[in-house]
Amino acid sequence: MPPVNETNDQVHWKSDDGVLHDYSAGVVWDSIRPTGDVVNLFVVVWFSKCISHHAFLLWLVMGERLKTHDKMKRWEIHSSMILVCPLCQNCADSHDHLFFGCGFSSGVWSRAKHLFDIRVGNNWKDVVNVLTPVAARRCVSVVVTKIIFTATIYFIWQERNNRIFKKSHRT
Ligand SMILES: [Zn+2]
Structure with a gap:
């Protein structure tokens, strides 16, 4: 028989370092999941007012993960193709x-x-360098700058792909 007393049973979670926590799914998840270093760029991309599909694309841009022409040249899959930026027709895009x-x-x-x-630089790395130290602020100017920057990235990539795959152009 379990001892009968006045207190209710309580569930706890003992973490790897031996500390006893009140049980919650969040505590367990934080305890068992693999963790890495905090990425400073995270707050530039992901914030409460962000447009998720714009933010996801910016995340890919920051990791230089888009399938741009310079990468396709490295794969040598399209060595017979002439790859030029569909936006300016001057050189392969990157x-x-x-x-x-x-x-x-x-x-x-x-x-x-x-x-x-918006008073920031003229290439995406300059913009990210300016935004990173202030990105966690919730002031209107920072939020608007992040939204406009992310949307600009998104629609340029969309226009690039529309010109390549749909043969449609916008100004
Ligand atoms: Zn171009």
Whole structure:
């Protein structure tokens, strides 16, 4: 027979370091999941007002994970194809070219910056370097800058793909 006393039973979780915690699924998950270093860029991309599919694309851009022409050349799959940026027709595209080394995309970014009075650099790495230290702030200017930056990246990538795969153009 279990001892009868006045207190209710309680469930606890003992972590690897021997500390006893009140049980919750979150405590257990934090205890058993693999963890890595906190990535500073995380707060630039993911925030409460972000548009998830825009943020996901920006996350890929930051890891230079998009299938751009410079990567396709390395794979030598399309060695017979002439790869030129569909936005400016000048050279093969890459992350640095598309965001915003390309004349077309830099024009879009300049226009967006002007419309929303955003004072940051002219390529995506400069923008990320400026945004990273202030990205956790919840002030309107930082949130708007992150939303506009992320949307600009998204629509430039969308326009690039539409020109390649759908043969449609927008100004
Ligand atoms: Zn271009």
